[in-house]
Amino acid sequence: MVHARRNYGQYCGLAAALDVIGERWTLLIIRELLLGPRRYSDLIAALPGVGTNLLAERLKFLTAEGVLRKVADDQGKDRGYELTEIGRQLREPVLSLARWGLPFLDAPTPEDVVRPHWGFLAVQAMIDDSRVPDRDEAYEFRVDDVLFHVLVRDGSASAVEGRYPGSPTVTAITDAHTFMEIGSKQLSPFGAVVSGRLTLQGDPEAILRVSALLGLVPEGSPDQARGAASR
Template identity: 40%
Template sequence: MPANKRTYAQFCGIARALDVVGERWTLLIVRDLFLGPRRFKDLMTGLPGITTNLLAKRLKDMAASGLIRRTRLPPPAGSMVYELTPRGAELKDVLMALGRWGWPLMDAPGPEDRTDVGWALVALHRRFTGTVGAWTLEIRAEDSLHQVHAKDGDLTVRSGTYWEPDLVLVGTLPSVAALFHRGVPLERLEAQGLRLEGSPELRAKVFQAFGISEGTGIALEE
C-alpha cells in the first residue's frame, strides 16, 4: 500500500480490501483492464469524467498495491501499457458480485449514460459454465471489436484481435447489447440485421457454455 495513504485502520478483511480498492475509479480501472492491457490514453477515453492527474494517481497507487504493472507491448506496437497482475486479476469475483448486486439498479440508459459493449462482455464471466475444447467468438459492433475466448473452464474477454475467430457476431451496439443484456431472442435480432456467422456445432457450443438455449438471447441475470 502507498505510504501515507489514509486507511480505515480496522483489523478486518473488508476494511483492508477497501483501503486498497475503495477509492473512486479504482474498480472501474480494474474492470477495463480485464479487457486487456491499456495505454494511459485508452484508459482516459474509457473513463469519461476522470482527470489526467487523478488517473495518474490512481494508477500509481494501484501499482504500489500490487494490482497492476506497467509494461511494454512487443513489437511492432511497442507501446507502454498497464495490465493486471495476478493479484489484481483475483478481483474478478469481486467485480462479478458487484455487477450482480447492481443489476436490479439498471433500467434503460439515461441521456448522459455512456454504454460500452466491452462492459457487457466482461459480465459474461458470471454466466460461463465451462466448455469442451476451445473456441473464440468475435463481436463486431459498429467501430468496436472484442473477442470472447473459451477453453475448458477458462473464459477470457479482450478488446481487439488476439485469436483466430471461430464465430463472428456482427451488429450495432444496441442489438448486441439487447442480446447480451436483455435476453432478446436471437431470431428476432437476426431479423433486424444481427448476424452470427459460424458452424452450427460451434454455435450450439457457445450457447451451451453460457447456459442458454439457441432460441433465446443471453440474459445476464436469471
C-alpha cells in the same frame, strides 16, 4: 509521495480490500487493465467523466500498493500501466461483480457510454460453468470492431481475445449497445435477430447451446430452450 488515505480501521479482510480498491473509479481502472497494459491517455479515453488529477492519484496509489506497475517495451518506451500478480487476482472478483450487476442495468440512454471491448469482459462474466456443452466447439463474437471467441474444450469454456483461427460453430455480429442489452436481459438474442440488431450464423442447435452457456435461455430441456428461441 502518495498521501495517506482514510481507512475503515477494521481488522477484516474485506475492510482491508476496500481500503485499497473501494474508492470511486478504482475498479473501473482495474477493469480496463484486465484487458492488458494501458497508457494514461488510453485510460482517460476509456473512462469518460474521470478527472485527470483523480486518475493520476488513483494510479499512483494503486502502484504504491503493488496492484499496478509501470511498464515499458524493449526499447524503454512507456507502455503505461499493467496489473501485477496481486492485481490480476482481481479478475474473478471483478467478473463476479460484473455478473452480479448485469440485472441492475436498465435500458441504455443516449448519454450512456458503451465500449465494444467491455463485451469481452461481459462474456467472461456471463459464462455459466454448469451449462458447458458436451462437445468441443467455438463461438465467435464480432462486437463493433472487437473480435473474441468462446472456446469449449474438454468440458470447460473460456473466452479468448481475437478471431477464432478455424471455422467457428457460431458467429454473432452486433454492436456494443446491443451486446450489453442482451447480456443484461433487456433484450433477448432472438428478439435482437428479429429487429436486425444481431446476426447469428451457424447451426440452430449450436446457437441454442451458446445461448444456454451464456445464461440467455431458461434452464431446462432442449424443447424449452427452443420455445424461448421462437418467442
